[in-house]
Amino acid sequence: MKKNILLGHGSGGKLSHDLINNLFVRHFDNPTLNLQTDSALLKIKGENIAFTTDSFVVDPIFFPGGNIGKLAIAGTVNDLAVAGATPLYLSSSFIIEEGFSFAELEEIVKTMAAEAKKAGIKIVTGDTKVVDKGKCDKVFINTSGIGIIDEKYKDISTGKNIKPGDKIIINGTIADHGMAIISARNELNISSDIKSDCACLNKMIKKVLDVSDNIKFMRDATRGGVATVLSELFTNSNYGINIDESAVNVNENVKGICEMLGFDPMYVANEGKVIIVAGNKDAEKIIKTLQKDEFGKNCCIIGEITESHPGKGWITTEIGGKRIIDMLSGEQLPRIC
């Protein structure tokens, strides 16, 4: 490993994975952590508990479709929800730069309160630190959360029941968040109407779990995008993945900016998208349920689990060619969440 930390170590891609495995997991070593699920799965006095944490350093802190506060709630709520948990309580810690505007801080906090209410969770504890000007950028937020998991959902985060023939579903267009952030940064002088998809998905996910007992796996496709989540899924597994690129929805304006900057939407971050792997027979039912939810209107089946090419993922490109799916390598966009 290189001697200094590089921005790429925080990208959510392969460098981050290496850092996590070679440093954190190696030293913190325990069976719960070693599973590396979105939420830690704990059994406390017979109750299945999901526990997770996330820090937010997005730049800019206000962006079309949300702000750092909304992101801090949605990120943690979603990490719990995709584990099949009902999110209940969150903590929130603030690291604030000296001189930061009180009005902006209040706007962020108000957003967090509103978002928490919408998601049906409570922020029950927190912490505040202020650092010298220049020692952090405006405000960084950490949230941790806990929720309870019904016994029947406890294998969702590991995906251990995935079988060939299962369908891969996503609840809408991809790459909106990453491209909203890059457009909101003044450095590119792009003006666009792209909005971040940042949203708490727990209520939508609950509806899906209510209609199907056949949900094998869920994960929110944040940093590293859809491709990275899919890579995590098939790497070291005894099945493969086929994705149909023409089935993946990308908003026109997002597609345009991706083209211009040379980004592949499959690798761009989302903050309100969940990848669901479900048994084939329930796929249509899940799609119908998602379509009725405000965050699932543009949902679609983007591919399936295959018996062939175990441990590998293939995309059928929009023109009918073939290429592999890989994890994001290096840094695509720093500080997007």
Place this chain on the structure above:
Amino acid sequence: MKYIDEYRNKDIVRKIIDDIKMISKKEVRFMEVCGGHTMSVQKFGIPSLLPENIKLLSGPGCPVCVSSRSYIDQAIAYCRLKDVIITTYGDLIRVPGSTSSLDIEKGKGADIRIVYSVLDALKIAKENPTKKIIFLGIGFETTTPGSAVGILNASQQGLKNFFLYSSHKVMPPAMSALIDEGVKIDGYIAPGHVSTITGTGIYSDIPKKYGLACVVSGFEPVDLLKAIYLLVKQVETKNPKVEIAYKRAVKPEGNTKALALMYEVFEPRADWWRGLGILPNSGLKPKEKYRNFDAEEMFDVEVEPTKEDKGCICGEILKGLKNPKDCKLFNKACTPEDPVGPCMVSNEGACHAYYKYNRD
């Protein structure tokens, strides 16, 4: 997306593939010499659609890949100077130098900023009058006019703290050198963006002197397949010439205004290309009259001796003699996270494209 979707239409793609299969009899090898083509070919999975007798090779089309390691070493030496801000396109930042990289130097505190245009670098120069801003000018005829504009603007605005460190190169000498070296190809997929600036005159030697097919292509699947169709047709009918399959962007005479800017500021010099060595008149350096903006003239730095990695076959890959998968280091010691050769770092490098889209 209007004007893009049409060029990715599955039915049109299938039709052109059928047309290619209809006329293609001989075993042929076509080389693209543009990083954008390398990426498109792999991203859309074009080789999987072509008949087996047509092989596509990637040539020296990625400016980051063909530049020497000593260029990076010298940029690193600049970034260690007091009061210097390095401005660069993102591609260069992770390219390994002999013992460090700009990325590592940034982690250690050097002021290195990624810009999307030379104009951003000029802005940084204006905003930081006490600092010296060095822009790493890299690329072929496509990006050189931009660098020329940077120097001309700096000159007009009387900026004294903006400098260009040029690794700019021109494409034709490399295309000829490859054939002179005996690389076996039947034709060139000529670069789309370069040709937008230069026009097609620069390729006239390819059919005339070498008897090879040459078609300028765009970057969408339909563009590339149409170019391949025309190349196959030229080979099968033994009628080599320069054709344009990218007429919506490329005119035979090119962009005369951009060319004029380029030659106002730059003059040719011999330059080193990975895999090809030193080629006369293949590099571009600011003219004497703009020497005050030329980092090489204005900064005196000690650069560490260049160390090339053993086992890296980027040079042969750039010549189309080897495929990335032939390299012992590929996907083992050399990955995009920890690259050994430049072809693995740059988004437009052949090794990177193979790693990302065609590793199996």
